[in-house]
Amino acid sequence: MxxxxxxxLGVMILTILCLTFIVFFLTNLEPxxxxxxxTQANNRMTDAxxxxxxxARGYKRHIVIKYGEWIGxxxxxxxxxxxxxxxxxxxTGQESTPRFCGIxxxxxxxxxxxxxxxxxxxxxxxxxxxxxMFWVMVVMIPLALLIxxxxxxxxxxxxDRGLSTFSIATTATPEYVSGVIFIVVFASSVVGLKWFxxxxxxxxxTITFDNxxxxxxxxxxxxxxxxxxxxxASMAEVMTAQYIRTxxxxxxxxxxxxxxxxxxxxxxxxxxVIMLQFPWLLTGVVIVETLFNYKGFGWTxxxxxxxxxxxxxxxxxxxxxxxxxxxxxxxxxGYVFLNPRIRVN
Amino acid sequence: MEQLSSxxxxxxxxxxxxxxxIALAIIISVSVMFKKRLGLYGQVFDNTxxxxxxxxxxxxxxxxxxADWIIxxxxxxxxxxxxxxxxxxxxxxxxxxYFLLGGDTLARDVFSRVVMGSxxxxxxxxxxxxxxxxxxxxxxxxxxxxxxxxxxxxxxxxNLVLAFPVILLFYLLVTKDIIETxxxxxxxxxxxxxxxxxxxxxxxxxxxxxPGELTIYLGITLTFGLWAxxxxxxxxxxxxxxxxxxNTLNIFVSVVFVNSxxxxxxxxxxxxxxxxxxxVAAAQTRGExxxxxxxxxxxxxxxxxxxxxxxxxxxxTTILLGTLGFFGLGVSPESPDWGNTINEGRKLxxxxxxxxxxxxxxxxxxVLGLNFLADGLREExxxx
Numbered sequence: 001m002x003x004x005x006x007x008x009l010g011v012m013i014l015t016i017l018c019l020t021f022i023v024f025f026l027t028n029l030e031p032x033x034x035x036x037x038x039t040q041a042n043n044r045m046t047d048a049x050x051x052x053x054x055x056a057r058g059y060k061r062h063i064v065i066k067y068g069e070w071i072g073x074x075x076x077x078x079x080x081x082x083x084x085x086x087x088x089x090x091x092t093g094q095e096s097t098p099r100f101c102g103i104x105x106x107x108x109x110x111x112x113x114x115x116x117x118x119x120x121x122x123x124x125x126x127x128x129x130x131x132x133m134f135w136v137m138v139v140m141i142p143l144a145l146l147i148x149x150x151x152x153x154x155x156x157x158x159x160d161r162g163l164s165t166f167s168i169a170t171t172a173t174p175e176y177v178s179g180v181i182f183i184v185v186f187a188s189s190v191v192g193l194k195w196f197x198x199x200x201x202x203x204x205x206t207i208t209f210d211n212x213x214x215x216x217x218x219x220x221x222x223x224x225x226x227x228x229x230x231x232x233a234s235m236a237e238v239m240t241a242q243y244i245r246t247x248x249x250x251x252x253x254x255x256x257x258x259x260x261x262x263x264x265x266x267x268x269x270x271x272x273v274i275m276l277q278f279p280w281l282l283t284g285v286v287i288v289e290t291l292f293n294y295k296g297f298g299w300t301x302x303x304x305x306x307x308x309x310x311x312x313x314x315x316x317x318x319x320x321x322x323x324x325x326x327x328x329x330x331x332x333x334g335y336v337f338l339n340p341r342i343r344v345n
Numbered sequence: 346m347e348q349l350s351s352x353x354x355x356x357x358x359x360x361x362x363x364x365x366x367i368a369l370a371i372i373i374s375v376s377v378m379f380k381k382r383l384g385l386y387g388q389v390f391d392n393t394x395x396x397x398x399x400x401x402x403x404x405x406x407x408x409x410x411x412a413d414w415i416i417x418x419x420x421x422x423x424x425x426x427x428x429x430x431x432x433x434x435x436x437x438x439x440x441x442x443y444f445l446l447g448g449d450t451l452a453r454d455v456f457s458r459v460v461m462g463s464x465x466x467x468x469x470x471x472x473x474x475x476x477x478x479x480x481x482x483x484x485x486x487x488x489x490x491x492x493x494x495x496x497x498x499x500x501x502x503x504n505l506v507l508a509f510p511v512i513l514l515f516y517l518l519v520t521k522d523i524i525e526t527x528x529x530x531x532x533x534x535x536x537x538x539x540x541x542x543x544x545x546x547x548x549x550x551x552x553x554x555x556p557g558e559l560t561i562y563l564g565i566t567l568t569f570g571l572w573a574x575x576x577x578x579x580x581x582x583x584x585x586x587x588x589x590x591x592n593t594l595n596i597f598v599s600v601v602f603v604n605s606x607x608x609x610x611x612x613x614x615x616x617x618x619x620x621x622x623x624x625v626a627a628a629q630t631r632g633e634x635x636x637x638x639x640x641x642x643x644x645x646x647x648x649x650x651x652x653x654x655x656x657x658x659x660x661x662t663t664i665l666l667g668t669l670g671f672f673g674l675g676v677s678p679e680s681p682d683w684g685n686t687i688n689e690g691r692k693l694x695x696x697x698x699x700x701x702x703x704x705x706x707x708x709x710x711x712v713l714g715l716n717f718l719a720d721g722l723r724e725e726x727x728x729x
Binding site: 011014015018019022023026027029030031032035164165168169171172173174176177180181183184187188189190191198279280282283286287290291298301302305306313316317320321324325328 | 394501504505507508509510511512513516517518522523525526528660664667668671672684687688690691694695696697698701702705706708709712713715716717720
């Protein structure tokens, strides 16, 4: 088990390095840097001025060195222009300049759009998204499992047909479609129901039933169908097992068979699926937060990407990648623990 | 002219779609007549959900093909005084024409845009899925069959792409700046090789003992393959038949890139499962080459799950394309692409819901149809 864990962690770190390097490479492409120079300094700079602006800020060096600095294993660059020392690790109001300043030192850089430290922004936004995710999970998981178990316990019954069709329909409705429909039906003045608010901006301070129902419902709807279908498949398979038949023949009531014999085994597979849903939920978060104007992590990612805020985008991506990989790891470990038939060698 | 009532709007729309209804009726009745001889496709007609899915999918395919006859007005044209007008409003300048589903913020006809938008989706999604399958199959078969270091490296790469949040990848890959750097072109150069390689290996292994036929097949593949390849990936087709504008290429490549690792994983898993079967052992004993076994023994036996996944994946690709449009990535603002139209419409959603709703429902119904079809195919293929 320990060896398995170490191996998995090793692969995970390698993956993080590869992925962040790709993001680093793509965000530090020449056109992006030129755009950065023009938005930061002066829109009408000549090409030569752009070059010198970038050169003075350490952008014109080899990508691997810059990446090393960003990680924090290569000392940050220093430059002396007109007797004023500048460098990657220099900040105003800092007493001494650290030699390294990268992710490993907890320094993610400075956001050019929000004019704040990236770590502060991400911390704040991640908390907001955490709240959203929490409510999504609280609603989605029980609902999905319930639908899956109910559909799977009697395969090909009317209940199964109905619930399966419903789950297929939800997986076919991406967030930007269901969100739009929800807003039109429940929040617009046209239909006139006006049960909920079409914007979740106020939910950033206080979450109420009014302002949070639609974003949560939108995300739940799309994520739920897939988990429900997996649960159904797993449940249907378990229900054909020998020991279920034995239990039935022994005279256990159907409800007893489902709850006491089938359920535990049927829930192993959905657990992995739920964990692997996280990467997809991230995309959902981005869409829902944009649609409902909820300024969380996903919204920040969009702002960073569309405004060429390189450091913030890098910060967002490393957080996203780590979240995805951690959930994969947890799902693997959890699977091993839950399923005694799997032995890791 | 009077504004149309809801019933009249429905009637007008029904009449506009007349070519589709006729074609649909012909296809369905012919298929039902010969369904015994049509294999898996014929079996779908015995399955209620599968049939419903098939009809929806066919409806959109036919709509995309005959979009020119269905639209009432120019989907890109702006009509004066028609800004945000309600569904069924008569056009002021054009006699006898209505905005059947209303107008958008730029005074364009929503109905015609939705109909035209089906073309963008249906020209990219199936083709991109096909390419993703070619890549996934060509790499997944050897990874699952030969295993070893090759499998380790390929699986690592696949997991790398899968661990990438899709939306981040899109934001990084689908931008105007990226086109300048030529990255989409290099990606295309790599990804578009796979179909050619796949076909070459396919024919070489089959006709190895018949050099005459082999030369013909290889010749055809190479001529057409390289011709299309030069045109699509490098925009260097001397005859100018194969061409993709840089925006579309960028979207196409990104979507293929995102989808291939999943296909790779599925094919690899299926291969690992199937290679222990007796007929594979028999082929090995006969002394067949590994590639022959992979392509002619294993691949045909994975067709069931792969066909089902193909349908689902077209739907998923449609959702991805919509996501791209929703964030305004890689599409020109006036393009009638569904995702793009939803994005434009959502800004005034609580006041004017009619511009955003039709494309949203259109996209949903297409994906729903594909998912239903996949479900029907799955059930029918499990039956025998």
